[in-house]
Amino acid sequence: MANKHLSYNEQLDADNTMKLRKVIKTLPNFAADYFRALSTTTTTKTRISYVYDIRLFFKFLIEFNPIYKKRETTDFVIEDLDNVTALDIEEYLDYLKAYYCDNNSDKELVTNDNRGIHRKLSSLRSFYAYFYKKQMIKTNPTLLVDMPKLRKKEIIRLDSDEVTELLELVEHGGDNLTGMKKVYYDKNKERNIAIFTLLLGTGIRVSECVGLDINDIDFKHNRIKIIRKGQKEDFVYFGQEVFNALSDYLDVRDKIVALPGHEDAFFLSIRKRRISVQGIEDLVRQYASQITTFKHITPHKLRSTYGTNLYRETGDIYLVAEVLGHNDVNTTRKHYAALDEDRKRMAASAVTLHKK
DSSP states (O other): OOOOOOOHHHHHHHHHHHHHHHHHTTSOTTHHHHHHHHTTTSOHHHHHHHHHHHHHHHHHHHHHOGGGTTOOGGGOOTTHHHHOOHHHHHHHHHHHTEEEEEETTEEEEEEOOHHHHHHHHHHHHHHHHHHHHTTSOSOOGGGGSOOOOOOOOOOOOOOHHHHHHHHHHHHHTTTTOOHHHHHHHHHHHHHHHHHHHHHHHHOOOHHHHHTOBGGGEETTTTEEEEEOGGGOEEEEEOOHHHHHHHHHHHHHHTTOOOOTTOTTBSSBOTTSSBOOHHHHHHHHHHHHTTTOSSSOOOHHHHHHHHHHHHHHHHOOHHHHHHHHTOSSHHHHHHHHTHHHHHHHHHHHTTSOSSOO
16 A cells, blocks of 8 residues: 655654654663653654654653763663652753753753753753653652743844845845856745745744645645644735735746655655755845844844734734734743833833923
8 A cells, every 4th residue: 555645744743753762762761751741742844853852851860870880772661760859850951051961972052041940950850840840750840840931032033124135135046146156046045035025024934934735835825834833734915015025935946856755745855855944044044144244134123023023003912912823922022022011111101291
């Protein structure tokens, strides 16, 4: 029986599942129970982050706790979790600030800020909570350690003049090029314009952009079908500028014969494969670095730019949350609350006491 043709998201999920199984085999046997239970409430991408975090914790115990010297990560038993103290975990958090990781034959220095340490402690708390709830361990020392304080992150976004300049660069940046640079620019011009216009005009995630198939573009109703986090299908509507950019690229895309397995992909790389997340990230960095050297612009920052513009135009935080695909409006409010200060400043001069 022939294998069913998988969509981009289905294939990505399958690849992540296989990768997850491989890494779980490097953990103690009891860890598999936790990840099996986690599969009903999390994505494979989330579980991969967790599995690396948990493995790092066991590696730390082996390296710094004399009790576990000469062990492998697979040698731990469930009773070992009860022997870990709050002090051990505090030492682990300090270790996370800077440590060396084996990268093939080299040692690579890895650092974490409070946000990274916060996430790794969250993973460990979840791990301990599962076995404590199942009454397989008697203690949960992770609850005795305070979470690192997180500073409120400033939203990095492009100003309106920077958006205009960026799109102008994508559209006309090759006018003065020559040779192979000119050939490469012309070959990808319509695709690049479509990518930047789509990201800035809809606020979709880079993974959602990469996952687009040709049949996901509905020009009749000016919308695209995307797969949100959690494999939820959704429709995002677009305006005339996005319509023009997508249709111009489709004229080019229709003439390209994609490699087997990539025939349905809307955005293709120079090698005629579905463009990757890394490919779009590199593209955004290449163009945005010519616009501003003060801001580190990524595809997510283009998403923030769209969300900011939509909120400024509408003042409707619930609409912004819905369009961006946030499950919780508080997530949206956290990101865009700073814009409320702009509105408050406007209120200060909105009322005139002495009429002229």
